Amino acid sequence: MNIERSKELITQLVAQQVTTFCVCAGARNAPLVRVLDSAVGVEVLSFFDERAAAFFALGRAKRDGRAAAVITTSGTAAAELLPAAVEAYYSGVPIVLITADRPKSYRGSASPQAIEQVGIFSHYASPAYDLDKSFSDIKISAVGATHINICFAEPLIDGEVPVLQFEAAVAIPISFSTREQDNRKVDLFMSKISRPLVILGALPVEERARTRNFLLQLNAPVYAEALSGLRESDELAHLQIRSGVTGLTAKSFGQLFDSVIRFGAVPTLRLWRDLDGELKNVPVLSVSQLPFSGLGRAADEQAVSFVDFWQSEFKLKVATADWAKHEQDANKKREYLLQQYPLSETGMLHALSEHISSESNVFLGNSLPIREWDQSASFSKPHPNIVANRGANGIDGLISTFLGWAATERENWLILGDLSALYDLNALALPTEEKTVRIVVVNNGGGQIFSRLFQDSRFLNRHSIGFEHWAKMFNYSYLKIQHGEFNKLSAIDTRVIIELVPDMQQTVKFGQEWGGPAT
Numbered sequence: 001m002n003i004e005r006s007k008e009l010i011t012q013l014v015a016q017q018v019t020t021f022c023v024c025a026g027a028r029n030a031p032l033v034r035v036l037d038s039a040v041g042v043e044v045l046s047f048f049d050e051r052a053a054a055f056f057a058l059g060r061a062k063r064d065g066r067a068a069a070v071i072t073t074s075g076t077a078a079a080e081l082l083p084a085a086v087e088a089y090y091s092g093v094p095i096v097l098i099t100a101d102r103p104k105s106y107r108g109s110a111s112p113q114a115i116e117q118v119g120i121f122s123h124y125a126s127p128a129y130d131l132d133k134s135f136s137d138i139k140i141s142a143v144g145a146t147h148i149n150i151c152f153a154e155p156l157i158d159g160e161v162p163v164l165q166f167e168a169a170v171a172i173p174i175s176f177s178t179r180e181q182d183n184r185k186v187d188l189f190m191s192k193i194s195r196p197l198v199i200l201g202a203l204p205v206e207e208r209a210r211t212r213n214f215l216l217q218l219n220a221p222v223y224a225e226a227l228s229g230l231r232e233s234d235e236l237a238h239l240q241i242r243s244g245v246t247g248l249t250a251k252s253f254g255q256l257f258d259s260v261i262r263f264g265a266v267p268t269l270r271l272w273r274d275l276d277g278e279l280k281n282v283p284v285l286s287v288s289q290l291p292f293s294g295l296g297r298a299a300d301e302q303a304v305s306f307v308d309f310w311q312s313e314f315k316l317k318v319a320t321a322d323w324a325k326h327e328q329d330a331n332k333k334r335e336y337l338l339q340q341y342p343l344s345e346t347g348m349l350h351a352l353s354e355h356i357s358s359e360s361n362v363f364l365g366n367s368l369p370i371r372e373w374d375q376s377a378s379f380s381k382p383h384p385n386i387v388a389n390r391g392a393n394g395i396d397g398l399i400s401t402f403l404g405w406a407a408t409e410r411e412n413w414l415i416l417g418d419l420s421a422l423y424d425l426n427a428l429a430l431p432t433e434e435k436t437v438r439i440v441v442v443n444n445g446g447g448q449i450f451s452r453l454f455q456d457s458r459f460l461n462r463h464s465i466g467f468e469h470w471a472k473m474f475n476y477s478y479l480k481i482q483h484g485e486f487n488k489l490s491a492i493d494t495r496v497i498i499e500l501v502p503d504m505q506q507t508v509k510f511g512q513e514w515g516g517p518a519t
Contacts, residue, residue, distance in 0.1 A: 437494070
């Protein structure tokens with residue numbers, strides 16, 4: 001019965017393009033482990049940490065364009081999947097969470113390895129299945145997590161383990177939009193504005209060309225974040241605000257623009273948060289693959305799908321604004337500061353961006369790295385293959401997600417902060433499959449983003465930890481860059497930890513002279 005049900009479950013999942021199974025073996029999930037061990041044509045990877053495995057599955061789903069599954073035993077092992085389920089929910093990435101369980105009669109008993117696993121992920125996993133003796137057709141979600149809780153009674157291995165042969169799956173695009181069409185919102189919004197600022201968050205690859213072409217026709221100012229894939233677009237250069245947050249304060253916005261049109265995921269820049277504060281009365285239209293407004297004023301927020309937007313028939317004449325002169329002055333300041341403080345954290349990320357090839361995969365960590373990349377990365381070298389975990393914006397599981405997302409045919413770079421690395425140290429034990437992996441840890445001795453928010457050292461989590469011994473523990477090469485020795489990057493190994501140590505005095509001076517608000 002257990003083996004037969006495990007076979008049926010795996011077969012149903014493979015039929016829905018799930019071909020990567022991240023297995024955290026234990027006693028209760030033994031039937032699934034044994035069936036997968038005899039399966040041919042699927043990728044089965046072994047993990048000891050359920051939390052890391054779930055983030056790895058998230059990264060693999062990002063890479064392959066189809067859901068990946070993680071399998072745990074019963075008990076608190078299931079609870080370890082929650083952080084990745086939250087990220088999958090808000091980023092719209094499909095993953096399947098399979099939790100083995102003891103029979104239903106053990107629920108509420110406090111028997112070993114028996115917790116209440118049904119509903120443990122709340123609304124972060126839908127649909128959710130609770131499979132005891134009966135079995136039903138499983139339909140996984142195209143967006144976010146699907147939870148399958150399957151009960152196994154003893155004896156766990158209760159029959160002959162079959163050999164399952166599966167055909168290789170073909171990658172398919174993830175379909176995010178689940179909203180009903182309503183393009184009337186677009187026409188109404190456009191009829192009331194004349195000086196919009198366009199902000200590009202993370203854009204699906206399939207929407208980038210059409211978005212770029214529309215922006216060329218619209219002829220409005222554009223702020224493109226790195227995740228949009230259009231940040232370094234030559235065609236959009238004459239429309240772009242490239243000076244970073246200094247050119248986009250709440251004060252300057254009110255002088256130059258009357259509205260915001262957002263394409264893609266929720267943006268990173270500080271101005272977006274000002275739309276809930278000083279700019280709360282500014283009209284906003286969000287064109288996104290996900291149904292999230294990204295603002296606290298959700299009741300007034302206009303949010304439509306890409307399909308709605310492209311099918312609308314509005315005509316908008318953009319009024320001329322003096323944003324170009326403002327941008328020119330702000331960009332000169334940016335370039336001056338990058339030259340003046342090359343060993344600042346921002347200056348070092350600028351230099352690093354010039355050493356990473358355009359063909360490379362780049363994963364940006366949350367907190368400061370993603371903001372500083374948007375602010376400082378070179379515009380002369382495009383980096384179209386950039387992703388991040390911006391669903392819930394957390395700093396946990398970043399290395400695990402990166403390793404799941406990394407490709408075998410190109411260089412893979414991860415840039416993250418020191419606290420983010422400390423959250424996920426054991427991720428280096430995860431499979432790398434002969435990938436070229438460069439993990440850059442920006443070590444500024446703690447959570448320095450909070451030094452910009454609070455004048456209180458308790459928020460910084462200061463430390464004096466270096467990362468050389470971490471690299472050695474997992475057989476990674478190690479390189480430390482402290483004084484701008486970026487020429488060392490020309491001779492690094494396949495798997496390397498690069499510890500970037502910025503000059504704190506230069507970092508502080510850069511921030512003070514830059515004058516951008518805390519993010």
